[in-house]
Amino acid sequence: xxxxxxxxxxTVHDVAAAAGVSRGTVNRVLNGGYVSSDARAAIEAAIAQVxxxxxxxxxxxxxxRSQAVGFLALEPHSLLLEDPNIGSIMLGAxxxxxxxxxxxxxxxxxxxxxxxxxxRYLSGGFxxxxxxxxxxxxxxxxxxxxxxxxxxxFVGHPPDLDRSIPFVGIDNIGSARAVTQRLIExxxxxxxxxxxxxxxxxxxxxxxxxxxxxxxRFDPALVVDVPLYDYAYGVKGMRALLDREPTLDGxxxxxxxxxxxxxxxxxxxxxxxxxxxxxxxxDDSSWAMRTQPSLSTVxxxxxxIGRHAAESVLRQIAGDPVEPSVLLDSPVVxxxxx
Amino acid sequence: xxxxxxxxxxTVHDVAAAAGVSRGTVNRVLNGGYVSSDARAAIEAAIAQVxxxxxxxxxxxxxxRSQAVGFLALEPHSLLLEDPNIGSIMLGAxxxxxxxxxxxxxxxxxxxxxxxxxxRYLSGGFxxxxxxxxxxxxxxxxxxxxxxxxxxxFVGHPPDLDRSIPFVGIDNIGSARAVTQRLIExxxxxxxxxxxxxxxxxxxxxxxxxxxxxxxRFDPALVVDVPLYDYAYGVKGMRALLDREPTLDGxxxxxxxxxxxxxxxxxxxxxxxxxxxxxxxxDDSSWAMRTQPSLSTVxxxxxxIGRHAAESVLRQIAGDPVEPSVLLDSPVVxxxxx
DNA sequence: TTGTAAGCGTTATCAT
DNA sequence: ATGATAACGCTTACAA
Numbered sequence: 001x002x003x004x005x006x007x008x009x010x011t012v013h014d015v016a017a018a019a020g021v022s023r024g025t026v027n028r029v030l031n032g033g034y035v036s037s038d039a040r041a042a043i044e045a046a047i048a049q050v051x052x053x054x055x056x057x058x059x060x061x062x063x064x065r066s067q068a069v070g071f072l073a074l075e076p077h078s079l080l081l082e083d084p085n086i087g088s089i090m091l092g093a094x095x096x097x098x099x100x101x102x103x104x105x106x107x108x109x110x111x112x113x114x115x116x117x118x119x120r121y122l123s124g125g126f127x128x129x130x131x132x133x134x135x136x137x138x139x140x141x142x143x144x145x146x147x148x149x150x151x152x153x154f155v156g157h158p159p160d161l162d163r164s165i166p167f168v169g170i171d172n173i174g175s176a177r178a179v180t181q182r183l184i185e186x187x188x189x190x191x192x193x194x195x196x197x198x199x200x201x202x203x204x205x206x207x208x209x210x211x212x213x214x215x216x217r218f219d220p221a222l223v224v225d226v227p228l229y230d231y232a233y234g235v236k237g238m239r240a241l242l243d244r245e246p247t248l249d250g251x252x253x254x255x256x257x258x259x260x261x262x263x264x265x266x267x268x269x270x271x272x273x274x275x276x277x278x279x280x281x282x283d284d285s286s287w288a289m290r291t292q293p294s295l296s297t298v299x300x301x302x303x304x305i306g307r308h309a310a311e312s313v314l315r316q317i318a319g320d321p322v323e324p325s326v327l328l329d330s331p332v333v334x335x336x337x338x
Numbered sequence: 339x340x341x342x343x344x345x346x347x348x349t350v351h352d353v354a355a356a357a358g359v360s361r362g363t364v365n366r367v368l369n370g371g372y373v374s375s376d377a378r379a380a381i382e383a384a385i386a387q388v389x390x391x392x393x394x395x396x397x398x399x400x401x402x403r404s405q406a407v408g409f410l411a412l413e414p415h416s417l418l419l420e421d422p423n424i425g426s427i428m429l430g431a432x433x434x435x436x437x438x439x440x441x442x443x444x445x446x447x448x449x450x451x452x453x454x455x456x457x458r459y460l461s462g463g464f465x466x467x468x469x470x471x472x473x474x475x476x477x478x479x480x481x482x483x484x485x486x487x488x489x490x491x492f493v494g495h496p497p498d499l500d501r502s503i504p505f506v507g508i509d510n511i512g513s514a515r516a517v518t519q520r521l522i523e524x525x526x527x528x529x530x531x532x533x534x535x536x537x538x539x540x541x542x543x544x545x546x547x548x549x550x551x552x553x554x555r556f557d558p559a560l561v562v563d564v565p566l567y568d569y570a571y572g573v574k575g576m577r578a579l580l581d582r583e584p585t586l587d588g589x590x591x592x593x594x595x596x597x598x599x600x601x602x603x604x605x606x607x608x609x610x611x612x613x614x615x616x617x618x619x620x621d622d623s624s625w626a627m628r629t630q631p632s633l634s635t636v637x638x639x640x641x642x643i644g645r646h647a648a649e650s651v652l653r654q655i656a657g658d659p660v661e662p663s664v665l666l667d668s669p670v671v672x673x674x675x676x
Numbered sequence: 677t678t679g680t681a682a683g684c685g686t687t688a689t690c691a692t
Numbered sequence: 693a694t695g696a697t698a699a700c701g702c703t704t705a706c707a708a
Contacts, residue, residue, distance in 0.1 A: 009463075009486075009701095011700095011701055011702085012701070012702065012703095013701080021678075021679085022678065022679045022680075023679085023680090023701095023702085023703095024678065024679055024680075024681095024703090024704085025677085025678055025679075027702070027703065027704085028677090028678085030702095031703080033677095034677055034678090035677075035678085036677060036678085039677080039678080053458070053461040053462065053486070054458070054462060054701085054702080055399075055462060055463050055700085055701050055702070056458070056459065056462030056463060056464050056702095057395050057398040057399045057404070057462070057463050057464065057700085057701080057702090058399050058684090058700070058701035058702040058703090059462075059701080059702055059703075060395040060684095060702090061393075061395045061396050061399050061684045061685065061686090061700090061701080061702075061703095062683080062684055062701080062702045062703040062704080063684085063702080063703065063704095064684070066395070068459075090446060091446065091448055094446045094448055094452070095448065095449075098448070098449060098451050098452050098455065099451075101455065103445065103455055103456070103459050104445070104446065105443040105444070105445060106443070106444045106445075106446070107441070107442070107443060107444075108428060108429065108432045108442065108444070110429055110432055110433065110436070111433075111436060113436050113437075114432070114436050117436065117439065117441055118441070120391070120392070120394070121394065121406075121441050123391040124391065124392060124393060124394030124395070124397075125347075125393050125394060125395050125685095126394050126395065148347075148391070231628070260628070290569070290598070290628065292630070347685095349684095349685055349686085350685065350686065350687095351685080359694075359695085360694065360695040360696075361685095361686085361687095361695085361696090362687090362688090362694065362695055362696075362697095363693080363694055363695075365686075365687065365688085366693085366694085368686095369686095369687080371693090372693055372694090373693070373694085374693060374694085377693080377694080392685085392686080393684085393685050393686070394686095395684085395685080395686090396684070396685035396686040396687085396700090397685080397686050397687075398686090398700095399684090399685080399686070399687090399699095399700045399701065399702090400685080400686040400687040400688080400699075400700055401686080401687065401688095401700085402700070677708105678707100678708080679706100679707080679708075680705100680706085680707075680708090681704100681705095681706090681707100682703105682704090682705085682706100683702105683703085683704090683705100684700105684701105684702090684703085685700105686699100686700085687698100687699085687700085688697100688698090688699080688700105689696100689697085689698080689699095690695100690696085690697085690698100691694100691695085691696080691697100692693100692694080692695080692696095
């Protein structure tokens, strides 16, 4: 219970002394190399005895790499708290980084101050690469990364992408088209959309897909848009839509959270789903299974996305060629809401 | 577009050369100290000109500290994906660390391999301290932290706490008692509990509070317990409870997720909430507002918890005294389910 | 197979 | 106010 607040940590030097060999030899048993079994045994004993733990900062400085990869989510806090996919993306990415013996460090950016500090962290050589979720290319971090040529890949398609940074994502347009298409096929005639986050590529693309599916029958009056992928905005958007077009019988909500809000509004308005109105969402997030009825939606292969992003970064770090973009399959899953 | 894969980065040395001064002087403008304004101007110009960015690994090595604090969530992936509070805790912690110019790095532990690697990371001097969410003291990481005397504080009360590590949390027993109490006061006579995660202190404490509130009227037959705080287990637990005691009119679910599952089961069984059965949860997570009706529950001040934890770690790093434990207020919030 | 020594980029001490 | 210079702990040629 007593003792120095911070004991001096044993170094390679101490191990070498304890084992009666040179530091070079110690390093060889640590990092692989030719060592006699006598020496190896002595050194391993010494390591245990003095309680040696390597100092990564020193190693990083000498090697000029950190064996760490940053994971950044660039978004108002809401992302971290609300986004159903981000956790899975992290886990997917971590799984492959872990296998490659890289430490994933996730950095939260929640203020300008954070932005600055993280910038310094990244440029400080603390990570060999980075995975960036939902960046826009005017983000300071994005510029910084391009500038310092840090191996990085985006998750999601930044709108005006810096072509030098690869990305992995899904085909929002195609999936939105597909999900709308089925709404049409199941006989809905007046189909509206609660679009969201049109300032992001994902939001804009989902609207584009919706338009494409409807073709000539597309009616701009049947689209309302809200700023965020969010339950409360789903409520708001659906109310507006219902005001404009009380006879509507199909709705594409830009995300499951939005769909959940829309569902609540429809219920309040006395519309049954799916009997009176067919409703589809996007994301296949935890919302989708929790609503009553469960939501038909587009599945995002979040885990896979994370894996691919990590692989892409690792390849860049290794200096291997990478695909500038990969789009993963995001199939429509039909449940009960449409 | 062309150029070296990785440009050599400018160092203090380069800056010094470009400004025609010594490295010492450069360092002084970087880290504060007496510098003539001439020199300062020249150096600042040189910094911009050569594009100097400090190397944190070198700095860390020299200073023997990293200005970084680790954030670890020790739990099966589910935590990261499901736990509604963890994001808020992170944000709260990050806010205070950020103000103190510390980088929060969150490390995911999702496998034994991760555990090992993170262990090395922590002992490698990459962080000056750590915040640990939901550890148990037999966790290897917990032992390690105690061993290397890394400044750390727990979030949540580890069951058999290593007294040398402070913690911040809430009073699970008291809050469970309070929430059960109100169930009693509103006239419920046959009150059951879907307990969960009894192998954790939070789970066990909530059950204890429940017992305390009921006193003599506590009936062990009205408690079922499930392994995890989870919707699916809520369904399962509630079914079991209903089988045992069809006449029950009040239920305390160990978490909002569990309560949501229980709610669904009650609905399927034709019981109206709150008319036939009063239901309360715990956490005040996003579930609470999403269910129909919304859940009465116990509010966890997650943001505050994060802040306190961060402050505690910073104080330890600074060598200041810290409270061995702080319990934050977790008020009951009444909504519509009871 | 093992030892030696020169870095890696900063910081800190001590003269000047 | 400024300039040398020695750490910091590890890696990596190169010698032996």
